[in-house]
Amino acid sequence: MANQTESYIKGGGFILEDISADRVFTPEDFTDEHKMIAKTTEDFVVNDVVPHIEDLENHQFDISVKLLRQAGDLGLLGADVPEEYGGLGLDKVSSALIAEKFSRAGGFSITFGAHVGIGSLPIVLFGTEEQKQKYLPGLATGEKIAAYALTEPGSGSDALGAKTTAKLNAEGTHYILNGEKQWITNSAFADVFVVYAKVDGEHFTAFIVERDYPGVSTGPEEKKMGIKSSSTRTLILEDVPVPKENLLGEVGKGHVIAFNILNIGRYKLAVGAIGASKRVVELSAQYANQRQQFKQPIAKFPLIQEKLANMTSKLYAMESSVYRTVGLFEDRMSKLAPEEAKDGKAVAASIAEYAIECSLGKVFGSETLDFIADEGVQIHGGYGFMAEYEVERAYRDSRINRIFEGTNEINRLLVPGTYLRKAMKGELPLLQKAQSLQEELMMMMPEEVGDGVLEQEKYLVRNAKKVALMVAGLAAQKYGPKLQNEQEVLVNLADIINNVYAMESAVLRTEKSIAKFGEEKSKQKLLYTQVYCQEAFNEIEAHAKESLVAVESGDTLRMMLSALRKLTRHTPINVIEKKREIAKHVLEEERYTV
Numbered sequence: 001m002a003n004q005t006e007s008y009i010k011g012g013g014f015i016l017e018d019i020s021a022d023r024v025f026t027p028e029d030f031t032d033e034h035k036m037i038a039k040t041t042e043d044f045v046v047n048d049v050v051p052h053i054e055d056l057e058n059h060q061f062d063i064s065v066k067l068l069r070q071a072g073d074l075g076l077l078g079a080d081v082p083e084e085y086g087g088l089g090l091d092k093v094s095s096a097l098i099a100e101k102f103s104r105a106g107g108f109s110i111t112f113g114a115h116v117g118i119g120s121l122p123i124v125l126f127g128t129e130e131q132k133q134k135y136l137p138g139l140a141t142g143e144k145i146a147a148y149a150l151t152e153p154g155s156g157s158d159a160l161g162a163k164t165t166a167k168l169n170a171e172g173t174h175y176i177l178n179g180e181k182q183w184i185t186n187s188a189f190a191d192v193f194v195v196y197a198k199v200d201g202e203h204f205t206a207f208i209v210e211r212d213y214p215g216v217s218t219g220p221e222e223k224k225m226g227i228k229s230s231s232t233r234t235l236i237l238e239d240v241p242v243p244k245e246n247l248l249g250e251v252g253k254g255h256v257i258a259f260n261i262l263n264i265g266r267y268k269l270a271v272g273a274i275g276a277s278k279r280v281v282e283l284s285a286q287y288a289n290q291r292q293q294f295k296q297p298i299a300k301f302p303l304i305q306e307k308l309a310n311m312t313s314k315l316y317a318m319e320s321s322v323y324r325t326v327g328l329f330e331d332r333m334s335k336l337a338p339e340e341a342k343d344g345k346a347v348a349a350s351i352a353e354y355a356i357e358c359s360l361g362k363v364f365g366s367e368t369l370d371f372i373a374d375e376g377v378q379i380h381g382g383y384g385f386m387a388e389y390e391v392e393r394a395y396r397d398s399r400i401n402r403i404f405e406g407t408n409e410i411n412r413l414l415v416p417g418t419y420l421r422k423a424m425k426g427e428l429p430l431l432q433k434a435q436s437l438q439e440e441l442m443m444m445m446p447e448e449v450g451d452g453v454l455e456q457e458k459y460l461v462r463n464a465k466k467v468a469l470m471v472a473g474l475a476a477q478k479y480g481p482k483l484q485n486e487q488e489v490l491v492n493l494a495d496i497i498n499n500v501y502a503m504e505s506a507v508l509r510t511e512k513s514i515a516k517f518g519e520e521k522s523k524q525k526l527l528y529t530q531v532y533c534q535e536a537f538n539e540i541e542a543h544a545k546e547s548l549v550a551v552e553s554g555d556t557l558r559m560m561l562s563a564l565r566k567l568t569r570h571t572p573i574n575v576i577e578k579k580r581e582i583a584k585h586v587l588e589e590e591r592y593t594v
Contacts, residue, residue, distance in 0.1 A: 044070070280311075530575075
């Protein structure tokens with residue numbers, strides 16, 4: 001337990017304190033082994049999966065099963081499975097890189113992600129020794145394929161409102177499950193389902209259910225807007241006898257498994273959004289260079305350049321913040337004692353520490369990908385609307401991400417909710433900081449900002465944190481426990497916090513890069529950071545102003561708006577010029593480039 005005394009960065013703590021660049025993980029820190037795993041995955045996806053996408057889109061799921069087994073042969077299904085159960089037991093960065101590279105495969109990446117993530121991880125993290133021995137070796141090779149059955153026709157975001165029941169039989173040997181699970185990925189061909197049901201109609205509990213059990217069946221394939229390469233069906237359970245040994249975790253503790261698995265699903269979704277976004281940028285830059293209008297490539301038009309610059313500056317902030325979060329998991333796990341590192345519950349707790357960051361990544365990643373896919377279609381013009389162009393599928397596939405793994409509305413509400421819970425438990429001194437900030441604001445004088453590299457951006461990040469604390473403190477003071485009913489203010493607060501995390505992640509990554517490679521080699525990163533911070537800060541100011549007007553009135557409001565003006569005072573940069581510079585490099589490389 002000697003490692004326990006070493007400090008780790010607390011989840012959500014970034015809003016309260018500054019952090020040095022050397023404590024942040026960035027994509028520039030990938031090791032040779034990380035790069036090799038990424039290359040292996042990319043080669044497999046491009047050479048083996050992409051040629052079959054048309055077949056997969058037409059529901060030839062025998063090919064999906066074959067490809068999953070091929071991925072298993074390469075070790076790509078076993079990254080998160082410990083070695084003693086037939087997996088590779090890789091670090092979380094390797095696992096994230098595999099997920100990023102799979103995103104090129106569109107809907108098949110969902111097939112893969114459901115198997116290795118939400119399908120297998122409940123057993124990895126919460127299974128008994130016998131359950132792990134029985135199921136994990138087959139899941140790691142693709143001999144068995146997993147699915148996750150949580151959602152029901154009447155319970156989406158309210159997962160604990162499930163109606164599926166489980167009752168122990170008279171002999172005490174089996175639980176009898178009855179119910180319907182909706183929109184279950186991989187259900188056409190999965191061998192193993194992690195199913196949630198209420199024991200005796202009230203205790204929310206997880207079970208491992210095999211497809212071959214009597215009473216297990218699936219409905220017809222759903223007709224979906226996108227991710228057509230994945231199988232989505234209803235799972236029907238009619239008097240299914242599940243051996244009591246297949247109860248996962250404890251009776252009535254299914255929510256612990258579900259919420260921990262959702263955290264993992266959220267950050268993995270964000271990682272996938274990075275890969276999908278990079279592909280759309282690549283397609284868009286190539287098309288802009290080739291497409292001629294008015295006797296020149298459309299890449300020459302400033303409005304096309306602006307689109308590419310907007311796409312890539314947001315992508316840089318997303319990539320920086322999501323890999324920062326993955327680095328936090330690794331750092332936290334490195335502090336575990338050897339016996340704890342083998343304990344799935346301790347690993348899950350290490351990820352749950354960063355539930356806020358997982359929700360932020362999910363929201364920011366899915367909305368950035370949606371924005372990038374939409375602009376990608378726009379750059380393609382009429383051709384972007386045609387199914388023979390890849391960007392059309394990317395646009396349809398991207399839309400589900402804002403609904404998957406808890407809607408973005410739910411995830412936004414979770415952010416301030418989790419902060420307040422941590423504050424009440426004494427884990428983060430949120431309210432104390434907000435209180436001392438209120439006193440500081442009364443005496444505050446505008447700060448003179450130097451013109452050194454990143455000085456303005458660091459100033460914007462510092463003040464953005466103060467804006468977040470000011471809004472949070474005033475809202476908590478005004479509404480107390482009823483704050484949960486003020487959803488518009490909570491969502492504004494979540495968006496402010498999300499922009500703070502993304503801004504700071506971009507700044508720290510660029511600062512670290514400049515220290516390591518020099519300013520000239522980090523020029524593109526610096527441009528992305530300058531543009532993103534400027535525009536995100538403007539959004540923060542708008543959200544804060546709207547929230548203050550909703551929370552306060554009269555003289556107090558005037559005083560708070562005056563404080564906000566002090567905090568948001570800065571000299572804007574010429575983003576038009578910087579965006580043209582960004583686009584120049586992106587068009588030269590015909591891809592997202594750092």
